Amino acid sequence: MTKLGSLKSEKRLLDRQAADRIRQHILQGILPASTRLLETQLSEELEVSRGTVRSALAVLAREGLVSQVAFTRWQVAETSAVDAWELYTLRAALEALAARLAASNMTANDGKRLRETGAELATAVRENRFADVTDIDFRLHQKIVELARHGRLAEQHDYILQQVRFHMVHSGFLPRDYSALVDEHTALIDAVINRDLDLAERLARIHNEAEVKLLSAFVEQKNKSAVQ
Template identity: 45%
Template sequence: MKRRSQLTIVHRSLEVQAADAIRKEILSGILPPGSRLLEIELSERLNLSRGTIRSALQQLTYEGLVEQFPYRGCAVSGLSSRDAWELYTLRNALEGLAAKLLAESITPTKTKILNTKLQQLVKAAKLGKWQQLANTDFALHKTIIELSEHQRLQQQYKIVEQQIRLYIVSCNAIHPDLNEIRLQHESLVDAICSGNAEVAEQIAQEHNGDGQALIAHLKALEQKND
């Protein structure tokens, strides 16, 4: 009879914690696009080894939040108009499908989970807390992806989810109407919970319409800097 190997509980590694800390500063705007990310400075500030910081930056590069330049180190990624267009069209496909699938498979339990996430967003909007709004906005959409129970859809979303978070922050920054953001999400959740798959898919895609404004805004900036 084979002996079972002893299970080991692995706590979150220092590399993961470092990546979490740097990611939070990027998504909150503390480290804006273009900011240099120096291993020595980050190592001293986070009280971690340069090797740990290097591993964290590699993870953030994979996520699309950091760019690495040969012989020049790393910098925080910014969204170009092309980046925004790609994320806009990809969100339409992924989140539209997820909303449709969830509406088709909605249950009382899923409805309760979804409404809990919605109320967190509504609270953030009413308080005027932009960072909290961005976080709850993303959390609601990720919950829709997860509740769709489509594993491959979830896997594809996970690859770009940090870039989508950056995209949401950027969209909200040029769309200051907190009440409109709240109403958009309330309409989406209402369509899903009512089981209207076609309408849910349409609203999910139309809700992403702020992306068009972001694309136009970034194009204007690029033309100005040419």
């Protein structure tokens, strides 16, 4: 577990900054699932008070990345196949709604920027830059959600995506069939741009459901092997 380094001298609330740093470490896998988090230790590494750390941990708990056992301990969230299932079913429902709304809001300018991101994804796949693919994939989905212009939906979707990322990092999951991935995204983008509400919604749902089984299986296997 590497040190987190000091905060201070920025303008945002300290507890949010602390949460940002801890979140980053969790999402990068530096703090793996189920790791115990000690308030005192974190407060020393981040050079803030324990109260501030507590507040940061509360933020992360609400985001689903950390869990609290009252009076006893904080820990990085656990991962399970059930979690993976929950995440993907929820994600499918949210993105289906987002795709429909985005399609109905679509303008020429939004469409252009959406296609650009889609092209980025295709290029990254073509050049075998697999590390980038995941990032672009996430960014693409976030962009569609933005176009839905729905604050609560965007917030909720962000949390879900964060947890998905966490599960992926923790289990070592990677997409299997990259060309299918590009095709699915292209079809989705087209449907949104063409303002085909029903198709956009359906494609968003299908795209997600395809991945749920893969990730669930991965997480399950990873956890089984960790027990041995």
